[in-house]
Amino acid sequence: MTETTPQTRTFEWTGRTDGPGPEHARWHSTVQTAPLEQLLDGAAPAAGQVPGRDANAQGTDASPAPAGGTAGSGAAAERPAVDLIGFSSDAGVARNKGRVGAAEGPDALRTGLASLAIREPRTLTDFGTIVVADDAGLEPGQDRLSDAVAGSVRRGAVPCVLGGGHETAWGTFRGLRAELAAKAEQAGTRTPRLGILNLDQHFDLREEDRPTSGTPFRQIAELLKAAGEDFVYGVVGLSEVNNTTAGFETAEALGVRVLLDVDCTVQAAVRFARELIDSVDALYMTLDLDVLPASVAPGVSAPAGYGVNLDIIRAVMLEAARSGKLAGFDVVELNPRFDTDSRTARTAARLIDDVVRALA
């Protein structure tokens, strides 16, 4: 193993337990764990073959779920399986001169999810966390994340990446794109148009000497331009005064679609999301938690002055989840060091749970 090969870390799913069986199911008793390497080397079973407890009975490589049982009474649900992949990284925020702490985000999100009750069958697998140990580990970590996300899509699951700063997006997007293209090639169909729906105060289109948490969508735009593919990128909740004229000029040149925070209503935001979704074959959704009001989401690097109300963010995320086009999503920029009463983590966990439940 070279010096910069990212390490992985696992999480112990525990939480309140009221008894056994599906009637007492919570995330901690439903999530199965499996090694990240299974996604990287293709050893992970097809997602449809991992229906909670049944998977253990069939002797898959996934570790047994803790006592409590999988939610629901039937076989695997019709809804897609969801794979959790953590991306523990402070490197992007540090390079972007923000306040670090996002590396602690993945486990804080899992802790927020652990005791949430589950009332219908779900297939959830946690493949652990890719750890970016230092600055030099960022690019190898992003590459590994991309490979893991591709592995998740390959097995038929919807990857849910737990960041990390917004540099997470450079890993998530490339993994989705690579595997969607590979599947299309296999099927002899055209490469799907993969759109990006970013819920964020910021464009994250910065031009820098090296990648940061403020550059992922410029990196993606450049990647797609070089490949002759369209850059379909929409931002919900952008704050006009937290992005410079240079940022707006870049966005305009790249054809970025924008809905400002001050223009966000449920109706306008859902319409914005719908139009973007209708214009693509597949969707990558990325939630930067700093889009929420600072009272709801204090635990981020750059808390919002205004922010977009939670009901609007939730409505947009549900629209994406129900569309049938959501190929994968990530939740980024949680900084537990500033998260009073774990407010941000609790809110993010509810949003993740809502998306998972709503997946078409």
Ligand SMILES: N=CN[C@@H](CCC(=O)O)C(=O)O
């Ligand atoms: N991930 C992006 N972050 C913002 C940070 C802005 C700030 O610190 O005020 C950006 O680069 O624009």
Ligand SMILES: [Mn+2]
């Ligand atoms: Mn961002």
Ligand SMILES: [Mn+2]
């Ligand atoms: Mn942001």
